[in-house]
Amino acid sequence: MTGAGLTPAACPCGRTELRGKRVMTMALHACCGRWLGIGQTAQPAPDAEALMRSRYTAFVLGHIDYLLATWHASTRPATVTLDAGDRWLGLQVRRHSLLDATRSEVEFVARVRDATGRAHRLHETSRFVCEHQQWFYVDGDLH
Template structure:
């Protein structure tokens, strides 16, 4: 009887982004100097926009622990469902309200571009953020 090939895991493989690669969030600089420092836990995002950018990059590299760690406890899901057919292609920040070092809440409006099954698409959302124990977390978002 022939051996069956191993089934692929339901969880997609992480996208390889190296420390010296351009950061997926598009802010400029390397991944290590930009979002990678937040993903590693060495630093926390100082603003709601920085957290939004780092969460986008976490979706690119499929960093579930970071996404869950930076999600507000009241709205956090048990897990993150990464679609293996989705490839994130770019982030544009359309606007921010509050969300600086001096605020406790803020919003970030963004457009995230992707391809799914070879077809281009975009996600346009206004995300709400708040500080919990001094750190920014994602609360929820409204699709626009």
Template sequence: MTTRSCPCGLPEAYESCCGRFHAGAGVAPTAEALMRSRYSAFVRGDTGYLLRTWHPRTRPARLDLDPGMRWTGLEVLETTGGSAFHSAGTVTFRASYRGGTLHERSRFEQVDGAWVYVDGDFLD
């Protein structure tokens, strides 16, 4: 069996990094970990995980991913709050895809002890 590195950019195997969250074997402990796991879910096309980790207040009824989208890298630029000691946090990141980049400041909150994505602002 070949172990592949995690798409989120951390030097761990997918299965022991974001894969465990995708499989339901725990929840991301910080807003940054959730953001990284959501990026990995976008890479892998895991809409179920993306919807499960979206705040109920802002979650869309459905999510249609572009099957032609190829994500190529993630760079976390800044985090504020988002630890076990916070109820909210932000993560600013740049996600690269074939043909461009997405630069966003995402907002996260804890709901029933789990971090969830609320919304984000696109940055230049």
């Protein structure tokens, strides 16, 4: 699942919306695609949970530039390397807590299968900060 041609596809982050009486996974272009600039001009994520979901989507789609641009300068690495054999399997947001007007935490579990076929779970509470009306990932604690 790669490329801008996927706008009708379901968003990898798994966010859902209610359509009539059915719960449906949001389309990429209406969900994280807005923040990543897929098929449209990129917009800043409105909150830490949206940023965290869009960063997960960036991992799935291989958008390294987005990962670096949304990583706070105080903790951002010089480069990000993605393992080509990784297959991201799903995201569950467990908690989103606004600590104050500029700080937030998001607890999530992301599932991935590596090139050898082994499945892994990344369970993290991530910290975010908002500066100049833009949210940034700072760091996180693994569980």
